[in-house]
Amino acid sequence: xxxxxxxxxxxxxxxSGAGIELVGLTKRYGAVExxxxxxxxxxxxxxxxxLGPSGCGKTTTLRMxxxxxxxxxxxxxxGGENVSELEPARRGTAMMFQSYALFPHLNCLDNVAFxxxxxxxxxxxxxxSALEYLALVEMxxxxxxxxxxxxxxxxxxxxxxxxxxxxxxxxLLDEPLSALDPFLxxxxxxxxxxxxxxxxxxxxxxxxxxxxxxxxxxLVVVMNDGRIEQAAAPRDVFExxxxxxVARFIGGHNVMSGAVVGEDPASAVAxxxxxVRLARAGRAAGDESGETHDITARIxxxxxxxxxxxxxxxxxxxxxxxxxxxxxxxFDQGFTVGESVTASWRSSDLHRLGADR
Amino acid sequence: xxxxxxxxxxxxxxxxxxxxxLFFVLPIAMVVVVSFFDYQAYQxxxxxxxxxxxQDVFSSEVTYRTYFITFRFCLMVWAITLVLGFxxxxxxxxxxxxxxxxxxxxxxxxxxxxxxxxIRMIAWIPLLGRNGLVNNALVASGFTxxxxxxxxxxxFAVVIGYVHLYTxxxxxxxxxxxxxxxxxxxEAATDAGASGWQTTWNVIVPLCKPGIAIGSIFVxxxxxxxxVTVNVLGGGQVASVGKAxxxxxxxxxxxxxxxxxxxLLGVVILLIMLLMRFADIRKEL
Numbered sequence: 146x147x148x149x150x151x152x153x154x155x156x157x158x159x160x161s162g163a164g165i166e167l168v169g170l171t172k173r174y175g176a177v178e179x180x181x182x183x184x185x186x187x188x189x190x191x192x193x194x195x196l197g198p199s200g201c202g203k204t205t206t207l208r209m210x211x212x213x214x215x216x217x218x219x220x221x222x223x224g225g226e227n228v229s230e231l232e233p234a235r236r237g238t239a240m241m242f243q244s245y246a247l248f249p250h251l252n253c254l255d256n257v258a259f260x261x262x263x264x265x266x267x268x269x270x271x272x273x274s275a276l277e278y279l280a281l282v283e284m285x286x287x288x289x290x291x292x293x294x295x296x297x298x299x300x301x302x303x304x305x306x307x308x309x310x311x312x313x314x315x316x317l318l319d320e321p322l323s324a325l326d327p328f329l330x331x332x333x334x335x336x337x338x339x340x341x342x343x344x345x346x347x348x349x350x351x352x353x354x355x356x357x358x359x360x361x362x363x364l365v366v367v368m369n370d371g372r373i374e375q376a377a378a379p380r381d382v383f384e385x386x387x388x389x390x391v392a393r394f395i396g397g398h399n400v401m402s403g404a405v406v407g408e409d410p411a412s413a414v415a416x417x418x419x420x421v422r423l424a425r426a427g428r429a430a431g432d433e434s435g436e437t438h439d440i441t442a443r444i445x446x447x448x449x450x451x452x453x454x455x456x457x458x459x460x461x462x463x464x465x466x467x468x469x470x471x472x473x474x475x476f477d478q479g480f481t482v483g484e485s486v487t488a489s490w491r492s493s494d495l496h497r498l499g500a501d502r
Numbered sequence: 503x504x505x506x507x508x509x510x511x512x513x514x515x516x517x518x519x520x521x522x523x524l525f526f527v528l529p530i531a532m533v534v535v536v537s538f539f540d541y542q543a544y545q546x547x548x549x550x551x552x553x554x555x556x557q558d559v560f561s562s563e564v565t566y567r568t569y570f571i572t573f574r575f576c577l578m579v580w581a582i583t584l585v586l587g588f589x590x591x592x593x594x595x596x597x598x599x600x601x602x603x604x605x606x607x608x609x610x611x612x613x614x615x616x617x618x619x620x621i622r623m624i625a626w627i628p629l630l631g632r633n634g635l636v637n638n639a640l641v642a643s644g645f646t647x648x649x650x651x652x653x654x655x656x657x658f659a660v661v662i663g664y665v666h667l668y669t670x671x672x673x674x675x676x677x678x679x680x681x682x683x684x685x686x687x688x689e690a691a692t693d694a695g696a697s698g699w700q701t702t703w704n705v706i707v708p709l710c711k712p713g714i715a716i717g718s719i720f721v722x723x724x725x726x727x728x729x730v731t732v733n734v735l736g737g738g739q740v741a742s743v744g745k746a747x748x749x750x751x752x753x754x755x756x757x758x759x760x761x762x763x764x765x766l767l768g769v770v771i772l773l774i775m776l777l778m779r780f781a782d783i784r785k786e787l
Contacts, residue, residue, distance in 0.1 A: 213689050234695030246686040250708040260694035262704070311694065 162346040163224030163237060163314035164189040165210065171218035172205050172371075179205045181371040182219065187349065187364060189224075189314075192341045194358035195351045197368035198394070203351045204319060206368070210349065211240045211317050224314055234260075239313035243320045245304040247292040253279060254288040257306045278306040298329045305340075316341075318350040322357060334360055355395050359383065367391050388499045389413045398496075399466045406438050406495060413498040418469040420494040423456070423478070426485040439489035442466070444482050449475070456480060458488060530767075537760035546754050555761035564746070565762075569769070572743045575657070576725045579664040583721050584714065586665070587672025591713075592706070594673075595680035596688075608677075611670050623663055623734040630654040630662070655737030663731040668724055672717035679713030680706065715781035719774050726770050 165187040172180040180202040187193045195203040208214035210221055212233035221229045221236075228236040247256050254275050255262075261271035279285045282302035292300055301321065308316055321337070322330045338361050341348045352358055358365050359379045366376045367390075375387035386392035392400050392415045399421070403412035426441055442460035454475035458466045468488060470480075480486065506513075537555055540548040559565050590611070598604045614622055629635050630653040637649035652658055683706065691701040707714075729744035736745070743766050750759035 211693065213692070232695075233689075233693045240690075240693045242686045242690060244684070244686060246684060246690040248687060248690070248705060259691070259696075259704070263691075263694055263696045263700050307690075307694070 162189040162344075165315060165347060165349070166222040167206070167210075167219070168222065169219035170206065170209060170216065170221065172202070172209060172214065173217040178371055180209070183368075183371075183373050185366055185373060185376050187347060189347060190345050191347050191363045192338065192361055193347065193349045193364045193366060194362035195349065195366050195368060196353070196355060196358040196362075196394075198353060201368040202371040203353075203366075203368045207240075207317050207319055207349060207351045210236075210315075211238055212236055213240070234311070237314035238317055239308035239311045239315075240317045241301075241304050241308045241319065241321055244324060245292075245300045247300055247304055247307070249292055252289050252291055253284060253295070253303045253306075256292065256303055257310050259307065260311045275306075275310060278310045279303070281309070282306045297325050298333060301325070301333060309344075313346065315347045315349060318348060320351055320353070322352070322354075330357075337361065359395075367394060369394070385496060386415065386498065389415075392496075392498055397469075399463075400498065401463060401466070405440065405462050406492065415496045415498055416490050416494060417496075418455075418467045419453075421468045421488050421490050423468055423470060423480065424487050424489070425478075426487050436492045437489050438492055438495075439487050441485065441487055444480055444484050444486060447480065447482055458486070533760045533763055536757055537764050539757040539760075541755060541757045546756055555757045556765070558758060559761050559765050565765075568741045568743050568746050571657075571741055572726060575660065575664065575742065576722055578661050579668065579725050580718060580721050582661070582665050583669045583672040584718070586669050587676055587717055588707075588710070588714070590669070591673050591677035591680055591710075592702070595677055595683075611673060614666060615670070619667065619730055620734065622666065623731055626659065626663060626666075626735060627654060630659055654735070655739050657736070657740055659735040659737075660732055660740050660742075663735040664725055664728070667731065668721045671720035671724070672714075675713040675716035675720075676710050677713070679710040683709050711781040715777050718777050722773050722777070723770055726766065726773070 167183055167185050169182045169184060170180060171178065171182050183202075183206065195206060197203045205214060209216050210223075212228070212231065216229045219229075220227050223237055233240070248259065251259065254272055257278050258266075258271040258275035261274060266274070276285055276288060279288055282305050284299060284302045284306065287295060287299060287303075292303065295303065301324075318337075322333055325333060334357060337348070337350070350357075350361060359382075362379055364376065365379050365382045367374045367382060369390050374391045375382055377385075377387075382391065383395055383397065386395055386398060389400050392398040397418050398415040399418060400413055400415050402410055403414055404410035406414055408414065440460060440463070442458040442463065444456055445459040446457040448455040449472070451472065453472055454470045456468045456470060456475075458468060460466070466488075470478075536547065538551050538553070539555075540550040540552050542548065594604055594607055598607060627634070631637070632649050632651070632654070634654070636653060640646050641649060687705055687709075688701055691705050696704065727744050729742065729748040732740050732742045732745045733748070736742075743762070747759050747762045747766070750756075750762065
């Protein structure tokens with residue numbers, strides 16, 4: 146949707162992009178540690194998502210990178226330069242706020258031109274430049290409107306233009322999609338991704354939606370309780386979650402005690418919900434190649450979701466165990482709530498989890 | 503029952519309308535009527551319809567001079583209370599972090615209002631008088647040889663009195679406007695490279711316009727109509743429109759006082775309409 150005019154007037158419209166490194170970054174509020182010595186390297190031109198539940202420290206981390214929150218300990222390095230003590234505007238970052246924070250008394254054009262005005266750019270020059278950035282997000286026809294006259298999606302585009310006009314090396318986005326309705330959210334998600342790949346700068350995007358992170362990110366940083374649980378590509382995070390927390394948070398996994406599969410009861414293992422086969426109790430579950438585990442359980446709940454069906458199983462040794470069955474198989478077998486079934490899986494599909502950090 | 507339902511809205515509005523009618527519309531209507539009455543030394547009110555009360559107001563040179571002095575008071579007090587009020591509201595809204603502390607400091611601002619206006623004004627006399635604290639300090643420290651005369655019973659004293667009385671009326675609406683400003687707007691301004699002054703000037707002041715307008719209306723209306731402060735701190739040396747009306751009342755010249763009041767009312771309404779043009783205060787209510 147964003148126009149192809151990424152380069153206009155022969156100038157680069159954004160900074161050149163720079164890698165970001167957080168070294169032992171810590172934030173303390175009194176005795177409380179909101180962010181605990183995190184280390185992460187984000188290469189230049191990466192779409193990075195900070196993912197975690199609310200209160201995990203992801204927004205604090207973003208605000209420290211932006212410079213709106215002081216650093217208690219550790220360093221923030223952007224493009225090889227330690228920016229921990231620099232003012233927000235001197236870091237090469239630009240922030241897009243959760244509620245967009247557009248100036249309500251200024252029209253779209255002046256909102257986008259604001260940072261240029263602060264730098265003393267002349268009125269005609271800054272308006273011409275702002276109009277180009279509004280065109281980039283296809284909002285030029287609304288240049289004279291006030292933010293209150295725009296829809297949520299339109300406000301977001303203006304906020305995006307306002308952030309990009311500073312030619313940042315890194316764009317910081319604080320839950321940018323959470324204020325939009327689900328339909329618009331998915332469309333804006335695509336546009337953000339396209340914009341990032343066309344501009345070639347790094348985006349750091351805070352979200353609590355694992356789906357959003359999986360869809361957008363080159364690098365997913367899963368955070369919990371002020372620490373990084375795992376920082377890896379989305380596929381790695383999904384296929385090889387590093388800890389019980391990650392496996393639970395990313396979804397699609399059943400986390401069990403090692404005792405269920407005859408291992409150390411203190412350890413934890415995970416099996417993907419779509420790798421479990423189901424048969425009526427006492428019958429074999431079909432394909433029996435390789436070593437398998439099986440377990441007898443009762444179907445506690447059934448949800449038919451179109452492409453697949455979600456069955457929740459109940460057994461003394463399991464907690465919160467879900468099986469995802471393709472819809473054809475679900476209807477062939479005709480499982481109903483209350484039935485006794487045997488769930489089985491190949492032991493090669495098991496994934497051993499590290500303890501939570 | 504049907505009757506009650508169809509008229510319930512009117513019934514609900516009735517008590518306020520009645521109070522408004524009785525205590526606002528009726529007195530003003532009476533002043534309007536009296537302003538057209540005739541009067542004599544031995545008969546205070548002679549029902550009539552004459553225009554000379556108004557003719558006297560507009561033809562007298564004294565009227566223009568008192569209005570000029572009053573406008574000048576207005577402008578000075580408005581400028582001083584605006585700067586003070588904005589600064590104090592800014593401090594309360596953006597530098598005090600806890601609500602408790604904000605409330606405590608706010609109450610501190612209201613302390614002058616715990617006593618009557620006359621006592622508050624009289625309290626300045628031992629401070630500013632010929633042998634008051636300020637003069638004693640000035641003489642003792644050698645700044646001046648003799649006590650400064652213009653401290654009390656002067657326009658200076660009247661302005662001090664007004665500022666003392668009315669700054670709070672500027673603080674409250676501006677503070678209210680400031681508390682409505684989304685804090686992320688300030689961060690967005692910082693993010694865009696704005697300095698503290700630039701943020702204040704480009705973001706906070708425009709967004710405080712309604713509060714500034716409301717505070718200005720309070721201050722202008724009160725200074726225009728005041729006569730107590732001028733009386734106590736001006737000590738007969740200083741004139742103002744309110745004092746002129748009070749003087750006419752003390753001579754029992756009710757019709758001219760009424761005409762003068764109507765003119766003052768018209769002027770204040772014009773000033774308020776002018777102020778309303780600068781900001782949409784309805785947003786703030």
